[in-house]
Amino acid sequence: MNREPDAVLYPFATADRPPAAQVGGKGASLIEMTRAGLPVPPGFVLTTAFFRPWLEHLRAAPAWRGFAEAVGADGPSDDDLRTRAADLQAAGEDLALTSEQERRLSEALDGLAGADPGPGGAPGTRLLAVRSSAPHEDLAGASFAGVYESVLGVRPDELAAALRTVFLSAVGFPAVSYKRRRGFDPAAAEIAVVVQCQLDSASAGVAFSLNPQNNDYDEVVIQANWGLGETVVAGSVTPDRFVVDKATGRLLETRPGAKETALWSRPEGGSAERRGEGGGDPSRCALTAEQAAALARMVARAEALTAAPVDVEWAYTADGELSLLQARPVTAYFPVPEELRTAPGAPRRLYLDTTLLEEGMQEPLSVLGEQWMAEAVVEMIRQVTGRRFSTRESGGLMHTVGGRWYLNASNVLWLGTERLAASLATLDVHAARTVRNVDARYYRRAAKRPAPADAARTVAGTVAHASGLVARTLGALAAPERARRRYAGAVDRHRRHLDDVERTAPSLRHLGEQTMKPAVRLLVREGLPLTAAAEAATSLLTALYRRSPAEQRRSLGTALRSMPDNTTIEMGLALYDLARSLEEHAGPDAYTDPAALARRIGERDLPPAFLDRWDAFMADYGFRGPDELDLATPRYADDPRPVLEQMRHYVLLDEETRENPRQAGERRRRERRDAYRRLLDGTRSPLKARLVKRLYRTAEALGGLREIHKYQLVRDGYRVRRRALAAGRELAEAGLLDTAEQVFDLTWEDLAEAARTPGTPEADLRARARGNTRYRRLVRRMPGTRFPVAVDSRGRIPRPAPRAAAANxxxxxxxxxxxxxxxxxxxxxxxxxxxxxxxxxxxxxxxxxxxxxxxxxxxxxxxxxxxxxxxxxxxxxxxxxxxxxxxxxxxxxxxxxxxxxxxxxxxxxxxxxxxxxxx
The missing domain is CATH 3.50.30.10 (Phosphohistidine domain)
Known part of the structure; x- marks a missing residue:
């Protein structure tokens, strides 16, 4: 059981498990490591309740008002914040222990005097290390590293002064400014403090249970120096560096550091700095290989307690005894979803994030959006191969998890890294360079080899399905206008079908399935052959002029740009026309207040000529927006403010340039047509000219349609989004969800179960939403987390080979x-x-x-x-x-x-x- 909330002190060896709100992350970690039998020097934690009298004293000081006003202001200057924080710290210089605080400290110190000091306990007078342990400190998303004070080599009679120093650092400028940047309340000055027996260490430093340079979960990275570890923590020396394989204990890397100086405990208190340690030989390391391996094993044990990577401070005494001084979560790493991981030491898989490669999406999809897109990926594969693949199968070709979809590149590395890289280069050159730099043999061991019969069926199905796609591609290459008419007819039939489905679908799941499958069929069977024909025509034209003079090659490049019917470009031009219309009918001042302008549009309080154009734009593009493949993402029709902001930018552009987007588009089209004429004029062979005309007709008729496929898929997905929001509103009104938008944290199955068994624990939609979004919330807590293009199943993030560049x-x-x-x-x-x-x-x-x-x-x-x-x-x-x-x-x-x-x-x-x- 935990003690009462007002408990002021916990020894590390307590039987309780006090919450981090009382003892902070550091204190809770030390208590857990002690309970687990890890070698932790004895000590105790003074809780936030212990320091309540001091905090009340500060809040009653005149300097508190100025401090509170500064931290509560909108964007105060650093200079003002620094001054106010210094004034408040000065007001606390006379803080003294109350009689109750003195009594509890005396009891705790007597307990330490009777405790085993552990290996290397400071000789003679028991010296103490005093460190912060604030409630917000050492969390998974915020380390607060270096923003609070620590005091080492403290004699018992100096403890009150050391506590005051650490306590006041909670209102110091480094802590206050860090809290502001990370979204914490800057005026929340609660702090707990760790008091620990200080070791007379011969070597010390820090260790990470994963490699912070490459994110590898199986590599412990150790930094070491002689004496106390404060020089390593503060970054004041170049330490030794060791990398140890956690699975095998093998030392992978040893890199001696300069170890310019070292800090040593003094028996009378404090510390002394000395240079030239290690016999003056910087190549002599502060750890032996055996000590590094033993430390790695201990770090792995500390990591297992939290089930997350940790950053550990450690120390070895002169007689070779190891102690762990503290452990905190690593706050900057990429968490690989559990579903993608393999066991330590097992063959690794290499994954490519196709969400980023193909769509440029930097945030995870919602739960419902991921499920809809996962089923779309499965349907696309089925349309091409005739077989249904699972995107949840361990070791399969594609895996959707955590709001992303990944290609298991290990299963295609038999092609060789160069072939895979070449296929990636048109989508992402960084991914291509990364693949070229990996050792394919390292990841081929994890390849899942299909049975010969399965492989034969897959090949046969792909050939059968591909033959139809190839035939349509050749037909589009030969008769592009006819292919366009066929596609337009298919789109018209598709939309009429979905109108019927939307009216009659009995459930959201049914609407999702009956929308997605026809949408993918339209994309693969009708749309992709047009794009393939345009690409084939472009490639053949390029080949025809590969050995031509540079002027002709430049003409070809210009002739292949600005093709008509690019829906994304057309959307930009329509947006520009909308901006000009608003300025014409409502004046330039209409943009000064976007929120008020949005309200006026919703209330239809603008000239009809503009509103008609607005309605037309929304009919054609209202379902679009950033990250539009995710069902949960608001679109222009849901929130018009992004559209209004972009319209304002267009008006600003008109004011500062002589050529508006419409004029620029016309100029580019003229340049394209002129370049094509020059190309033909310079082509002497009549046969070649005839071939060029035919190929160019296909490229021109179909080249601009490349963006139309995503346009159609997003348009269809918006139907599902609208129905999902309607369902979410009903559930929120019934008290089953917090908001309508929370419906996107659920799966089809969650919603179906809730409908079948309303009011049962199994139908607790809030709990399901929390469980479904656990990984996404973890990612959001990680500061600066970015989804890498490539990552393996043990967390390693491969990098491309470095490239030489000129200065700057x-x-x-x-x-x-x-x-x-x-x-x-x-x-x-x-x-x-x-x-x-x-x-x-x-x-x-x-x-x-x-x-x-x-x-x-x-x-x-x-x-x-x-x-x-x-x-x-x-x-x-x-x-x-x-x-x-x-x-x-x-x-x-x-x-x-x-x-x-x-x-x-x-x-x-x-x-x-x-x-x-x-x-």
Missing amino acids: ALVGEGVSPGLASGPAKVLSTVGEKPVLPGEVLIARATDPGWTPLFVNAAGIVLETGGSFQHGALVAREYGKPCIVGIEDATRRIADGQAVEIDGTAGTLTVVSDPAESRP
């Missing part, structure tokens, strides 16, 4: 030619901030919801993507230079930095820092 230059792949320069605008989400004319847009990936931002941008830089990915296609259509495949570009480039990009060479050059870039 980053190298990627050019996918849209041209030069551009300007201040960088770094975005993580589409609506985060505006892209102003002349800025260089830098993002991780983009989808069609980002298209309006490309209009203002001088150029585009993406971390992921390839020549066929959405961002590259739109950049080429707009004639904007675009580079993809610059790893961590959004972290390496800061807002406002002046950059130059070369979309042909694929280079980004940093010209100045942000301050120098401002006018």
Whole structure:
């Protein structure tokens, strides 16, 4: 049982399990490790209740008012926050222990005096280490590393002063500013403090139960120095580095550090700094191989207590005894879903995140959105191969989990890394370079080899289905206009069918199935042959002019851009027309208050000429928006504010440029037609010219339809979204869900079970929603978590081979030619901030919801993507230079930095820092 909430002290050896709200993450961890029998020096935790008198004293001080006003203000300056925090700390310099606090401390210290000090306990006078353990500290999503004070080498008679130092660090500028950045209440000054016997360590440091450099779960990384570990924790030395395989105990890497200085305990208290330890030989390591292996085993035990990666502080005494001083969760790593993991030491699988590769989606899909898309992936595979594959089968080809869908690349590495990389290059050059850099033999061992009979059936089914697709592709290549008419007829029949389904579907599950399957059939059987024919025509044209003069090759490149009927480009132009219409009928001031403008549109309180155009836009594109493949994502019709913000950007563009998007589109079309005429004029062979005309007719008629497939799929999915929201509203009104949107945290099966057995525990939809979203919530708690393009089943994130670059230059792949320069605008989400004319847009990936931002941008830089990915296609259509495949570009480039990009060479050059870039 836990003690009462007002308990002021817990020894590490307590039988209780106090909550972190009382003892903080560090204190709770030390208590758990002691209970588990790990070698932890004795000590105790002073809870938040112990420090309540001091906190009340601070809150009664005049300096508290100024501090509270500063931390509660909207965006106070760092200087003001620093001053207010210093004033409050000064007001606490006279804090003294109450008689009750002194009594409890005296009892606790007497208990320590009678306890075994453990190996290497400080000789003579018992020295203490005093460290913070705030309730928010050392959580899975927030480490607070370095923001609170620690005091080492404390004599018992100095304990009160050390406690005051640690307590006041809770209202110091580092802690307050960190809380503001991480969304915690800056004025919440509650803190617990750990008091622990300090070891007279011969070597000490930190260890991670996973490798923070490559995310490998099976590698313990150890950093070590002589003496106390504070030099390693503070980063004031270059420590030794060891990497140990957890599964085998094998030492994988030993890298001696300079160990410039060391800190040692002094018997009389405090510590002393000394240089030239280890006999003055920096190559002499502070740990032996045997000690590193033993430490790795102990770190693995500490990790098992929390079932999550941990960061451990440790110490070895002169007689070789090991102690763990504290353990806290690692707060910056990528958590691989359990369903994708293999056992330690077992053959590993390599996964590619196709959610990012194909769609540029950086956030997980909702539970219902994932299920709908998983079934779509299964149906796509069935349409191509004739066989139904499971996306939940361990070791299968595709796996949908955690709001993503992954390709198990281990099962296709028999093709060789180069072939797989070549197939990926058009989607994502970063993924292609990563695959080229992996050792295929390492992952082939996990390949699931199908039985010969299964393989034969799969091949036979694929050939049978592919023959129909090939026939339609050849038909479209020969007669593109007829193919377009056939497709238009198929779309018309498809929509009429879905109208009937939407009216008659008895359940959300039925609507989802009867919408998804016809949508995929339309995409695969009717749509993809058109795209394949256009790509074949383009490839043949490129081959015909591969050895031609450079001028002809440039003409061909221009002639193949800005093809008609690109639905994404048409949406951008319609949005521009909408912006101009609002300005014409309501004046430029209409944009000053987007929220009020949205209300006026909803109330139909605007000129009819604009509202008619608005209704037409919503009829054609209202179901679209960023991350539109997820059923849970609001669309333009649900929330018009993103549309209004993009319209405002278009008006701003008109004010600052001489060529609006309509004019630019017309110019690009003229350039395309002129380039085609030059190409034909320069082609001397009549036979070749005739072939070029036929191929170009196909490329022109079908090339712009590449984006139409996703358009149709998203449009159909919006029908399911509307029905799901209606069901969610009914459940929320019945008190079964918190909000209508929570329906997207459920599966078809959850909803069906709730309908069959209402009021039973099995129908507890809130509990099901919490269980379904556990992984997604874990990811959200991780600061800066980004889904990697590639990851293996033990967490390792492969990287591409490094590429040489000139000074101040980053190298990627050019996918849209041209030069551009300007201040960088770094975005993580589409609506985060505006892209102003002349800025260089830098993002991780983009989808069609980002298209309006490309209009203002001088150029585009993406971390992921390839020549066929959405961002590259739109950049080429707009004639904007675009580079993809610059790893961590959004972290390496800061807002406002002046950059130059070369979309042909694929280079980004940093010209100045942000301050120098401002006018």
